[in-house]
Amino acid sequence: MFTVLTSNLIKPYIAITLLIVNNSIFPSLPEMADIWQQTLNWQPTVHQQTQFQQLYELILEGNTQLNLTRITEPLEFWEKHLWDSVRGISFLLSGNNHNSPLSTPVAPLGEDSRVGGFPDLSELSVETPRPHWLPSSPSSPPSFIDIGTGAGFPGIPIAITVPNCTVTLLDATRKKISFIEKIQAALSLTNVKTLTGRSEVIGQESQHRQTYDIALIRAVGTASVCAEYTLPLLKQGGLAVVYRGSWTEAETASLENALNQLGGVIESIEQFTTPLSHSIRHCLYLRKIKTTPAKFPRAPGIPTQKPL
Numbered sequence: 001m002f003t004v005l006t007s008n009l010i011k012p013y014i015a016i017t018l019l020i021v022n023n024s025i026f027p028s029l030p031e032m033a034d035i036w037q038q039t040l041n042w043q044p045t046v047h048q049q050t051q052f053q054q055l056y057e058l059i060l061e062g063n064t065q066l067n068l069t070r071i072t073e074p075l076e077f078w079e080k081h082l083w084d085s086v087r088g089i090s091f092l093l094s095g096n097n098h099n100s101p102l103s104t105p106v107a108p109l110g111e112d113s114r115v116g117g118f119p120d121l122s123e124l125s126v127e128t129p130r131p132h133w134l135p136s137s138p139s140s141p142p143s144f145i146d147i148g149t150g151a152g153f154p155g156i157p158i159a160i161t162v163p164n165c166t167v168t169l170l171d172a173t174r175k176k177i178s179f180i181e182k183i184q185a186a187l188s189l190t191n192v193k194t195l196t197g198r199s200e201v202i203g204q205e206s207q208h209r210q211t212y213d214i215a216l217i218r219a220v221g222t223a224s225v226c227a228e229y230t231l232p233l234l235k236q237g238g239l240a241v242v243y244r245g246s247w248t249e250a251e252t253a254s255l256e257n258a259l260n261q262l263g264g265v266i267e268s269i270e271q272f273t274t275p276l277s278h279s280i281r282h283c284l285y286l287r288k289i290k291t292t293p294a295k296f297p298r299a300p301g302i303p304t305q306k307p308l
Contacts, residue, residue, distance in 0.1 A: 026057045027074040032083075035275050040086060042093040044161070051160045051187050052082055058186060059151060062179050068151035079276045085154030086161050087272065088216065088241045088283050092142075093161070141165040142213030147199050147229050148172075148220040152180050154243065155216060159192045168193045168212070170202060203232035203297040210235055210291070218243035221304055223251055224258035227286060228303045231262045232296055234288040239267070242284040247271070255284070258308035263290040 029052055036043035044052065056077055062068050071080050086093075141164040146155030149169040159167040169192060171177050177196045184192045195202065202208050215230035215238065223242055230240035247269065259265055268285040297303060 026060060029053050029056050029074050029078050029082075032078060032275075036083070039083075039275050040090045040093060042086075042090070042161075048160050052157070054187055055152075055156060055160070055183060058183050062151070062182075066175060066179055068176075068179070069153075075276060079274055081153050082157050083275065084243070084281065085157035085218075088154055088218075088243055089158055089162070089214070143211070144168065144214045144216060145170055145195075145208075145212045145233055146216040147226075147233075148217060149180065150176060150219075152183060154218055156180070156183060156187075156189070156192070158216070159189050160187070163191055166191050166193065168195055170195045170197065170199060172196070172198045198300050199229040199233075200297040200300045200303065203229065208233055213238050215240045216243075217241070222307055223255045223284060224307045225303045227255060227258045227262055227264060228297050228308060231259075231264050231286070231288050232292045236288055236291060238288045240264070240284075240286040240288070242286065244282040244284060246280070247282040247284075254307075255286075259286060261293070261308055262288075262296055263292045264288045 029049075031049060033043045056074070059068055059077075059081075060072060063072065069081070071077050141162065144155065144158060144165055144167040146152075146158075146167060146169050149155045149171050152169060155167050155169045159165070169177070169180055171180075174196050177194050180192075181194055183189070184194070195208075209232055212233050213235060215233050217226045217230055217240065220226060220229065223244065226242045227240065230242070234240060252266070252269070256266060264286045266284065267287040268283075270283045270285070272281055272283070273279070274281060298306075
């Protein structure tokens, strides 16, 4: 193990440790405990941090054979794959939801306990109304499905963050699902299930339709397409979390039209700034308020060719 210096947008230089594992050299992910705490009112345990590091190493290894991600630098990986994934479900974490059974509260950092001299990031916290998960039982953690999971984002970081929940990872590419199953075994993620198939087909299968509490979808088509993929899989009262970059009022109008047909409403649209690159991103929270008509989702390819 040895250390090098690299630059980032918060400090001129930050130490990045290089780990030697099975004769391969991997960068060590930054812990960023203060940023987790100040932006999401949560931070990973030592075990969760170890799992994040193992995930990172497995992704770097897998990238040599599969086109998994272009995001491989440790700081960028932390922000765009780990932090961004967990940001979408931050309302479930115990610091943000006092009734949540999902994780153990972490005491807030004091004013003088910031790690490494990072600046105060409290201004990055979102003050807009937060969505709420409506469980059938207050003590029952929600079930997730991650649609078009690809390399496992956002589903695997969420499975690590809320280990009491069940997370089903869905992708149409068998090679990617096979890779995810290797990650599942290596990280001992007993709360993860995998599923190979297209969301248009899975959404019509009785064992999956109207089954999940929360559906996650990132970087998969327009928002109306995401709504058609997610809502049929949700129980009534369930929540779809749609990860987006930019967002416009015109897109809101188009999404509302699709939701009127699918049995959903926009519960919240959150705009936020990422903590390192200061990029503007959005999370859309869509609530399913009535049964989705049986004709949705339409046949494979139709949602993208003819969006609602």
